[in-house]
Amino acid sequence: MRSKVLVTGANGQLGKTLREISGRFAEAIEFTFLEKSQLDITNQEEIQRYFKDNIIDFCVNCAAYTNVDLAETETDKAMTVNAHAVAYLSKACKAHNTVLIHMSTDYVFDGNSTTPYKENDPTHPINSYGKSKRLGEEHIQSNLSNYFIIRTSWLYSKFNKNFVKTVYSKLKSGHQLRIITTQKGTPTSCVDLSNFIMFLITNRVKAYGIYHFSAKGETTWFDVGLYIAQYFKRSSAVIPTPIFESKASRPIYSVLSNDKVISLTKQEPNRWQDSVDDVLKSLTYD
Ligand SMILES: NC(=O)c1ccc[n+]([C@@H]2O[C@H](COP(=O)([O-])OP(=O)(O)OC[C@H]3O[C@@H](n4cnc5c(N)ncnc54)[C@H](OP(=O)(O)O)[C@@H]3O)[C@@H](O)[C@H]2O)c1
Numbered sequence: 001m002r003s004k005v006l007v008t009g010a011n012g013q014l015g016k017t018l019r020e021i022s023g024r025f026a027e028a029i030e031f032t033f034l035e036k037s038q039l040d041i042t043n044q045e046e047i048q049r050y051f052k053d054n055i056i057d058f059c060v061n062c063a064a065y066t067n068v069d070l071a072e073t074e075t076d077k078a079m080t081v082n083a084h085a086v087a088y089l090s091k092a093c094k095a096h097n098t099v100l101i102h103m104s105t106d107y108v109f110d111g112n113s114t115t116p117y118k119e120n121d122p123t124h125p126i127n128s129y130g131k132s133k134r135l136g137e138e139h140i141q142s143n144l145s146n147y148f149i150i151r152t153s154w155l156y157s158k159f160n161k162n163f164v165k166t167v168y169s170k171l172k173s174g175h176q177l178r179i180i181t182t183q184k185g186t187p188t189s190c191v192d193l194s195n196f197i198m199f200l201i202t203n204r205v206k207a208y209g210i211y212h213f214s215a216k217g218e219t220t221w222f223d224v225g226l227y228i229a230q231y232f233k234r235s236s237a238v239i240p241t242p243i244f245e246s247k248a249s250r251p252i253y254s255v256l257s258n259d260k261v262i263s264l265t266k267q268e269p270n271r272w273q274d275s276v277d278d279v280l281k282s283l284t285y286d
Contacts, residue, residue, distance in 0.1 A: 009063025017190035086136035111251025157190035189275035212256035
């Protein structure tokens with residue numbers, strides 16, 4: 001029997017990517033993609049009604065408040081979407097025996113580590129966005145046992161607004177960019193993350209819990225920018241800067257360990273460079 005899968009926040013970059021690749025999984029999965037105007041996850045009654053009226057085997061929550069800097073001033077809004085609404089979703093999943101697949105972030109860590117963060121390392125978010133995402137995780141952990149919390153990092157895709165697309169567009173239009181050299185992490189393609197989500201669903205994985213999913217390797221924002229500039233043969237157009245003024249503090253090191261995902265999937269994730277190449281090609285030729 002096909003699994004029935006609800007995707008919330010379907011108009012975000014991850015939601016759009018899942019939708020784009022969903023055709024390949026049509027034999028195994030029946031998808032419903034709902035964007036904010038169709039299901040607002042902050043409306044508890046709407047959620048309860050939707051779960052009562054529909055059979056849902058898996059709920060993939062791609063809905064989130066993701067503006068890290070604005071979250072410093074719109075803290076209540078970030079908390080409402082990233083924490084309170086996640087409590088509503090997890091309660092509905094519990095009541096209807098639905099597996100929740102929820103996205104979280106490397107920003108639940110403070111960045112003081114020098115080695116890749118593992119799933120059970122202590123969390124200590126240093127900005128409002130990270131605090132709201134961590135509270136969302138806690139709600140899931142206290143309401144539900146059938147969940148996957150997938151912490152990922154530096155997400156990008158050919159859709160919506162993200163670092164890779166911004167750098168690509170600026171370089172393409174002849175601009176120069178100053179990019180920070182002092183934050184280390186791993187850019188992760190929405191396509192790679194979507195394939196991992198599909199793996200969990202199609203294999204009906206029962207090893208619930210927290211997973212760290214990112215591409216292979218670690219780098220800095222500057223080196224990602226330089227990599228994209230090399231694609232345009234414009235390396236001198238990216239200028240290194242050790243400081244970048246922003247409202248929110250960001251962890252200086254937020255590399256995630258992929259060991260748990262590798263032992264589950266028996267596969268290494270793609271190198272970040274290879275996945276960036278794929279998105280650059282699709283931005284160029286689509
Ligand atoms: N982007 C990153 O670098 C990054 C890094 C690590 C983890 N993550 C996590 O990965 C997940 C996916 O991120 P993303 O980059 O795909 O985010 P995104 O592109 O910003 O998409 C989020 C989507 O959620 C929708 N949304 C907001 N409030 C909602 C509500 N109340 N009800 C229903 N939908 C709502 C947004 O709609 P509107 O645009 O109409 O508000 C948007 O379409 C998130 O959980 C995020 O925290 C992201």
